[in-house]
Amino acid sequence: MMNISTDLCDILLQKLDIRAIAAMAANGIIGNNNSIPWDIPEEMAFFRRMTQNASALMGRKTFESIGHPLPNRQNIVMTKDEAWHYDTVITIQKLDQLLELDIKEPLWVCGGAMIYEMLFPACRELYLSTVFGEFDGDTKMPPFGDIFVINETILTCPTFKVDHYVTRRHANIEKNPLSL
Numbered sequence: 001m002m003n004i005s006t007d008l009c010d011i012l013l014q015k016l017d018i019r020a021i022a023a024m025a026a027n028g029i030i031g032n033n034n035s036i037p038w039d040i041p042e043e044m045a046f047f048r049r050m051t052q053n054a055s056a057l058m059g060r061k062t063f064e065s066i067g068h069p070l071p072n073r074q075n076i077v078m079t080k081d082e083a084w085h086y087d088t089v090i091t092i093q094k095l096d097q098l099l100e101l102d103i104k105e106p107l108w109v110c111g112g113a114m115i116y117e118m119l120f121p122a123c124r125e126l127y128l129s130t131v132f133g134e135f136d137g138d139t140k141m142p143p144f145g146d147i148f149v150i151n152e153t154i155l156t157c158p159t160f161k162v163d164h165y166v167t168r169r170h171a172n173i174e175k176n177p178l179s180l
């Protein structure tokens, strides 16, 4: 797993409004067989509402599991494969390419696990749905407790709740801006 450098992380935190959005089961599962192991239309609607008219960054596997660009969003896919191409989708091989793009902020980090793990340190906020119940799966939510602190529960439904987290690191950087 690639860790991003502290310098790049600080620059991304300062220059771009990057937020993560994810849904996990009570046992930490976020995916199985390259798909999401539950079908909760209200949770999908929450995701859609939050990410509308902004940018959505995802790993190549997540994009291919969805199968098409998310409508009304600037789709950005991360892959090491320089030949990978999909109409209307921006591809990046390295995170510093984000600084050269005209990003429609906020930039939503939409998974999967590899992309969350790499980008959590550069995110100002995390909107995390917890789906009530345990699910079988092969992909788990990466650890996030050291990076984010809970702010508040913003939505409670019969099958899931949404917690809003903020990163302490961003709060610290805002207090002590670097001269970049």
Ligand SMILES: NC(=O)c1ccc[n+]([C@@H]2O[C@H](COP(=O)([O-])OP(=O)(O)OC[C@H]3O[C@@H](n4cnc5c(N)ncnc54)[C@H](OP(=O)(O)O)[C@@H]3O)[C@@H](O)[C@H]2O)c1
Pocket (backbone or CB within 6 Å): 002, 021, 022, 023, 024, 029, 030, 031, 032, 033, 034, 035, 036, 058, 059, 060, 061, 062, 063, 065, 078, 079, 080, 081, 084, 092, 093, 094, 110, 111, 112, 113, 114, 115, 116, 118, 139
């Ligand atoms: N519950 C949720 O909120 C949620 C959200 C999203 C996805 N998911 C689930 O998560 C699973 C997929 O997650 P995943 O972790 O296996 O895959 P992923 O993060 O979606 O994509 C991984 C791919 O991203 C590219 N990548 C990763 N690190 C990179 C780097 N440092 N530089 C360049 N490219 C890089 C690589 O593409 P190449 O191989 O092309 O180089 C890699 O194979 C699926 O089951 C999906 O349904 C769940």
